[in-house]
Amino acid sequence: MAEVVPLETAVATLVHDGDSVALEGFTHLIPFAAGHEIIRQGRRDLVLVRMTPDLIYDQLIGMGCASKLVFSWGGNPGVGSLHRFRDAVEHGWPAPLELEEHSHAGMANRYVAGASGLPFAVLRGYRGTDLQGQTANIKPITCPFTGEELTAVPAINPDVGIVHAQRADRAGNVQLWGITGIQKEVVLAARRSLVTVEEIVEELDPRPGAIVIPSWAVTYVAAAPGGSRPSYSLGYTIRDNDFYVAWDEIARDRETFRVWIDEHVLRAGRGESVTA
Amino acid sequence: MAEVVPLETAVATLVHDGDSVALEGFTHLIPFAAGHEIIRQGRRDLVLVRMTPDLIYDQLIGMGCASKLVFSWGGNPGVGSLHRFRDAVEHGWPAPLELEEHSHAGMANRYVAGASGLPFAVLRGYRGTDLQGQTANIKPITCPFTGEELTAVPAINPDVGIVHAQRADRAGNVQLWGITGIQKEVVLAARRSLVTVEEIVEELDPRPGAIVIPSWAVTYVAAAPGGSRPSYSLGYTIRDNDFYVAWDEIARDRETFRVWIDEHVLRAGRGESVTA
């Protein structure tokens, strides 16, 4: 059964230096508050896993929390580059960043295999691309019935999976709706999991389009109202598009980035997230 | 885009002698009306595919519509045996019935592969069982990353997939809720598809737990109110448990079976289903 604890406690208990950590949320429900808590707790050498390492991973990478990134699209959506990510890859600042790069379909299937207790997944993907040559984690596989050659990718089972959802009940059952992305797979694939939520309610009344992750499949639930900002939580907060544009300027320069993190993350009260 | 047509037209257009046909509905929304229409149209040599060939397949098999059955559990749920199925297997009456037998997990993954455009699926299954020796459609496969040996099963892509749902709109978008089973996968895996529905409505208002299959992924939609009886359609009809018990007596004897089919299926008005 999931235990409902403060965010600071959950992150301190779950996330250790050197862990592989997946903070997911595909375009919606991105767990910024949890990411900021990881920065505050000064974690190092994390293997960060995420299909779309956007602003939250730009921040973690820029603060030197990561030694490796496993991903499929690293940009500021609708705006352009992630400057901290590029600075790490192009100039090794503040630390070199090893990359393992996939396509969305490959990453999604890796999480599916992880959630399914299988060591690998099969897809029609990557064939003819130069992605194949850059990692040992893309291999051909032959159909034992037709002889057709397809592509295999290994399961992802991160040490810690972190997602944000709209609500949980006091027993720790989690409910999310709207674009639910890859969240369920990440929680089920992870060895330990944290779900931050907009609110904890007495009862999860059924909602169209909602999925529920039962409490017994989650390690910790933590309340983090507004915890997906500047991303959004459908029904609770709206996407702060201006911040995504502003981030381009903030992150372009190492110094303005550090100043911003200092003011909005490090000096922000623990358990509270101030992103814009 | 799905065309909304009478049931008789849909079955006549879609289902031909010798086709592989999957009528699915896992414990709920079983497409009895469509099955009865196939009996009335006198189809022969069908390869019937279904995880749980219950009463509807007992009827199709007893009427000699099938030459082969691909399945994972053939019983009268909560009651006992399917006597027509057993008579076909044990005594070849009214015609011999070739069997291809799987587990539920195997069948479910075969549909998933079919819906995904993959030639096969991988699972932890069948190992150590005698099921492996009975069909060429269960083979070992080795993980290219860990070397672990798992099991592969080939995709199912039936010529025709038939399911029952609660509602469709006039454009042919289909909505179902409650236990949604394997229905989406069957429609997507099939070369041609038919969805029978309790009613056709102006608009599909969102419902908790509902899934929608978009019109452009379906061939035909046909109205068949009560079309899942004696199974049920959550929110529309309730399961006729007495009929499942009564079927044990009806189907035990070849003659009472034929009399029942004659009265309740063959002589029933076309487009109408009388099962109890």
Add this chain to the structure above:
Amino acid sequence: MSHTSDEMMTIAAARQLRAGQVCFVGIGLPSTAANLARNTHAPGLVLIYESGTIGAKPDHLPLSIGDGILAETADAVVSVPEIFNYWLQPGRIDVGFLGAAQLDRFGNINTTVIGGDYASPKVRLPGAGGAPEIAASCREVIVVVRHSRRTFVDKADFITSVGYGSGPGDRERLGLTGAGPATVITDLGILAPDPESRELRLTHLHPGVTLDQAREATGWDLAAAPGLAETAPPSEHELAALRALTTATPATPSRGNQGGG
């Protein structure tokens, strides 16, 4: 209160379950036992039915694994591929309940064919359903089955679901992640595998049953475990709770293994 042997069997099965466990349930005796446990000593027991209902809380016994009451009371309803792939296969389920038409000395289960050969059997049974993967992947399996020589056979005619295969080390060799059939509950007593040989032997006799009766109903030379005990008789509370459950629901036969339609 006096009780029937089926009531003893169901209550003995219910006692195996603990609050907080997650239990994969089929229709018939397993469903009755699991719901009895949830209504008595294990209120937090999580019931999963292979129709895709997770955390179902039926107030009467479901009549099929797809009964509407399961979907309506579940924490979550997922697709059939998801229930097998995301929930059963990775070993998230603590206890799987299975029935059997034949159960052999190593806990292997047959629900496929009896007599003749596979292509022309004497008796064609319903088949595998979810059982092979339940037997493979649940952390442990409980088999609930009536005791008779027809059922308790030296060697199953067909292995639908693997128990301990042909003995020690077989599950590991096959890569089966769960521990296998830890407990077999019958109307005569309770069996468990010998830790060394993996052969099923008797650990409990239900009140009023003799070792000879159990041996008579078993198709192999049934051994008694050291410290063979008598099952505690049903308490009044257990019997009342069981009867409240079953009178609220028409009786269903118990031969069905996992499966349904």
Add this chain to the structure above:
Amino acid sequence: MSHTSDEMMTIAAARQLRAGQVCFVGIGLPSTAANLARNTHAPGLVLIYESGTIGAKPDHLPLSIGDGILAETADAVVSVPEIFNYWLQPGRIDVGFLGAAQLDRFGNINTTVIGGDYASPKVRLPGAGGAPEIAASCREVIVVVRHSRRTFVDKADFITSVGYGSGPGDRERLGLTGAGPATVITDLGILAPDPESRELRLTHLHPGVTLDQAREATGWDLAAAPGLAETAPPSEHELAALRALTTATPATPSRGNQGGG
């Protein structure tokens, strides 16, 4: 009305779409073009975004592929694995729209790295996102990209998404089920592959653009297709509809390929 070259490009892209088609859309110019088509000549166009929204009907341009308006107006919202596995991979999608940082003479797309080598590139781009499988599996692909020598290169530094590989037969050899990049729409004109050699050549020039201008902006010896035509200029109706769409929404840069966050 006068128009900008970006407006011509967007309108030319929108014209490629027909009512009843199913279109896999990324943010930026592809999304603008697809929504313009839906608002003008192709009202039944089905829009799919890789965030899992099927049949989205936004009344303004979404600001990310996960914009709430997409989920709220969709016929169905499915998980990310489902959108790739059940909807894209089997070839159900008629048209995939892609952008590119580099596009080579055989329609191969680079959105990964430019210059240096993969481990220490001169420019690190966002990467693949959904593009490799969109390029592989959609029945056809339309690339929308501004014309420049920096983008239109003889050979891509990195093949993120396969067009025609190194020429005829490569897609078939690789088992790519879709037909590949049938059309490339730029701010100068329209390109399509030579049916024999698979090399991209110019089929249309937008009004006021010369063949020399297009050749000057292309990093290979750009051929003109027989019957090189002039693109019909934007109609007043098209321009008005496009401006209604874009003024309702803050401008978004167009460099992004499929992807988002």
